[in-house]
Amino acid sequence: MNTNNQTCKDYTIRMEQPCDFSTVENLTRESFWNVYHPGCTEHYVLHCFRNNPSFIPELSLVMEKDGKxxxxxxxxxxxxxxxxxxxxxxxxxxxxSIxxxxxxxxxGLKLLNFSLEKAKSMGVxxxxxxxxxxxxxxxxxxxxSKLKIHYHAEPKDVEVPYFLAKELVPGYLGGAEGTYCPPEGYFVAEKNPESFEAYEAQFSSKQKLVLPGQLG
Ligand SMILES: CC(C)(COP(=O)(O)OP(=O)(O)OC[C@H]1O[C@@H](n2cnc3c(N)ncnc32)[C@H](O)[C@@H]1OP(=O)(O)O)[C@@H](O)C(=O)NCCC(=O)NCCS
Incomplete structure (x- = not known):
């Protein structure tokens, strides 16, 4: 499998380029808007992650269809x-985001599966x-929890329904038990609300709605 990109009849998956940044952040906003909360912050998370040392540029991938x-x-x-x-x-x-x-x-599943193959080919x-x-x-x-990997913010003896894992290399964990903590950066909007508001003001106005299915 060529893990650099994937071209099918229907779509192409390739590395994101700097000229894609604003389109991709807008896509992220459209995709997450009102899904988990009224409005969303994920586009700002992505925006800030580009300068985060834990960001992996080779795995920032876009899916294109019909030139979009x-x-x-x-x-x-x-x-x-x-x-x-x-x-x-x-x-x-x-x-x-789709x-x-x-x-x-x-x-979404095609993009995810390709990205996981690429991550595996990069040694993770x-x-x-x-x-x-x-x-x-x-x-x-x-x-x-089935792999004995715990979530930092939850008790170790609790099955956390939203904390998920996959061994890309079977047996990679070797039965080791441990605790995962997400990288700094996922809570950037909550930590810097004024910066987030200034960033958000660049986008077209969208209505924030309280909808069924959002997180409590
Ligand atoms: C989540 C997301 C990336 C999935 O991509 P997608 O192209 O819509 O999903 P797929 O068509 O590949 O879904 C494959 C299967 O996954 C499951 N699935 C996908 N989205 C689901 C959802 N929102 N709720 C429950 N099951 C879902 C279904 O079994 C689906 O098969 P089906 O449509 O035949 O029932 C996309 O819907 C999205 O961008 N959502 C908003 C942002 C988001 O939630 N991102 C993930 C944050 S954890």
């Missing part, structure tokens, strides 16, 4: 602190994510 960018995913480096005191490199990803006009047509054996298992189980993710 309809999907994007980014990865970053994280670590798992092992019970024995060691550290295990572990990558995470997100935001992952434009609202193209959701639930299989594109394990990835974890906070997300909805209804989508990620299709790419082989399961509850991280």
């Amino acid at each position: 960018i309809i999907g994007h995913v980014m990865y970053s480096k994280a670590v798992i602190t092992l019970e024995n005191g060691g550290i295990l490199p572990s990558w995470t990803f997100g935001p992952i 434009h609202p006009d193209y959701k639930r047509q299989g594109y 054996g394990f990835v974890c994510i906070e997300g909805n298992i209804a989508f990620y189980k299709n790419a082989g993710f399961d509850l991280a």
Whole structure:
């Protein structure tokens, strides 16, 4: 498999370029808007991550269809602190976005699977994510607790339904138990609300709505 890019009849997946940045951030905003909360902050998270040392530019991938960018995913480096005191490199990803006009047509899963293959080819054996298992189980993710990997913000003896993991290399963890902490950067909008508001003001106005299915 060529892991640099993927060209099919229907779409192309390639590395994001600087000239794509604003289009991709707008796509992320459109994709997440009102999904988990009224409005969204994921486009700002992505914007700030580009300057974060844990950001992996080779894994910031766009999906193009009919000359338009309809999907994007980014990865970053994280670590798992092992019970024995060691550290295990572990990558995470997100935001992952598919434009609202193209959701639930299989594109998100194709983009995710390609990105996981590429991550594996770059030498990482394990990835974890906070997300909805209804989508990620299709790419082989399961509850991280089943692999004895705990979430930093939850008790160790609790099965955390949103904390998911996948061994890209089977047996990579070797049964080791540990705790995952997401990289600095996912809470940038909450930490810098004024900077976020200034960034958000550049975009077209959209209505924030309270909708069923949003997180509490
Ligand atoms: C989540 C997202 C990336 C999925 O991409 P997609 O192209 O819409 O999903 P796919 O068509 O590839 O879905 C494949 C399967 O995953 C599951 N799935 C996908 N999205 C789902 C959702 N929102 N709820 C429950 N199951 C879902 C379904 O089983 C689906 O198959 P089906 O449509 O035949 O039932 C996309 O919907 C999106 O951008 N959502 C908003 C942003 C977001 O939530 N990102 C992820 C944050 S963790």
